[in-house]
Amino acid sequence: MTALLDARGVVKRFGGLTAVDGVNISVGAGELVGLIGPNGSGKTTLFDCLSRVSAIDSGSISFDGVDITRRRPHQVARLGLARTFQLIRVYRELTVSENMELSIQWRRIGTTRLFGRTDAATRRRVESLLEFLMLSRLRHERAGALSGGQRRLLEIGMALMSEPRLLLLDEATSGVNPTLVSEIADRLQEVNSNGVAILLVEHNVGFVAELCHRVVVLDRGAKLAEGTPSQVMADPAVIEAYFGAEGE
């Protein structure tokens, strides 16, 4: 499988602390990959590096063959990489529809259209995605008035609005009602079956095992294991990282 995202030897330091230590990670087109690890293992920092929200200290990152190591986040987003955040980032003062309309593929917006209004095609896409994410009846609500789970869904919808080829999802089920977790899993599988690759950071190991084709485990900033969900869950090093050494 050709790598859509390919990161080699990524290092990120905060002063004396090495948060990400020479990690190699790749995601193929249409693949659904899980990224797990104990608290503080560097998952979100690695996400920030991959999406160029944080600059890396060494290593290289390419997306669809384009070197994005020095690109700015909006340039990476325009190439087709979208992400969500551990702490939900929606525009609380704007309505659900406005949040979605704002998350269009800005690459296609030239200077003239920058001063235009939302067109019919965008409105149709908003409607269809809101329907898909079960948020249609909340389209005129302020995003700040939604529940945590609804805001998670909205953030995923905003990421999908830009028609990404790779979706980085940071804790997509965190703080979400358990009944909604299975709905989110269904939606993500459907998105993935339409050809969108997904890299998923999750604490919910069962969710990752059920959903992902491949799992990467981080511990203390370095890659600890990689393989299918069953291989990784049976790996003694992974068990030790999550539960401590046997007999401790």
Add this chain to the structure above:
Amino acid sequence: MTATRPSRPLPAGRPGGPRLRRVLVRVSFGLLVALAVLPALPGVGDSALFTLTLMLTSVAVAVNWNLTGGFTGYVDFGHAVWFGTGAYTTAILMSLQTNGPQVGWAAPPAIALGAVVAGALAAAIGRATMRLKGPYFSIAMLGTFVAVREIVRVSGGLTGGGVGLTLPPYLNRPLFYYIQLALVAGLVAFTWWLRGTRFGAALVAIREDEVGAEMRGINTTRLKVIVFSFAGFSTGLFGGLWAYQNTFVDPDIAFVEIRTVDAVMGTMLGGLGTVAGPVVGAVVLFWMREVLWANLLDYHLIAQGVLLIVIVLFLPRGLVGIVDPRGASITAMWRRWLGRGAHPETQEEES
């Protein structure tokens, strides 16, 4: 799935329901007509028109400040620098002399070039300062304001230094009044239109979460510099008009801190980040100063400070927030006053 906090459905686009927007448009049109016929009324002389023109200048500066401070969330403590730049460029061009007869430019091209110079300077300075965030940006702009004023003061050959420059007098007050009224009406209509465009929505996105906006593909630096340059251009335009009406500029009246303070206070009083807020706030603040504070000469700065505290505590969304369904209702305001309701800006995350 249900929303944890019920709220009235609102149409997408600008804040407020369609009925409220219709009322606001009619009220605005009525006010515009009233202001247009005002000079024809008996008893309205040049002095009153000059005062009204100054009020329109305050409105324009507040509306321009709101583009960066309100819509985009970049609180500019040096905004008056664009006013002074426009005023000085106009004054320099209009008072050019060569050993004898005055060969200064006519007012329209001089004022227009003053606006262009202010806009270009804003673009150059904005490219550097708008990379800074929060208080760092605000302080950098305050520093820019002080630095430019001192450069003007020491460049005596060009600017007249501390003595200033005198412009050729043209004291047609009604003409100035009508020009400014038309420009302010156009500026407010422009900001109303801009807020409804993708560009306007992207500015709000930058204010709410700049990293998130970048990650959604918005080139935040480009948009911030565009809006900052426009604000500089527009404030420079009104600076040029003011210089021509005042017939005199010196560093202490063209570059005066209170112009920025008034823009900030007027916008906050009316409603930060709204289209109508800076207009309402600047008008109320102007007349409070003219009418009320003229009688409290020794205490007017204290009154100004108290007003700012009251706005922040009890009207965080400003005067227009009272009639905006997304803002504070009078009932909610009273609840907060009585300590029975949460402040909208301090409500906890509900997830």
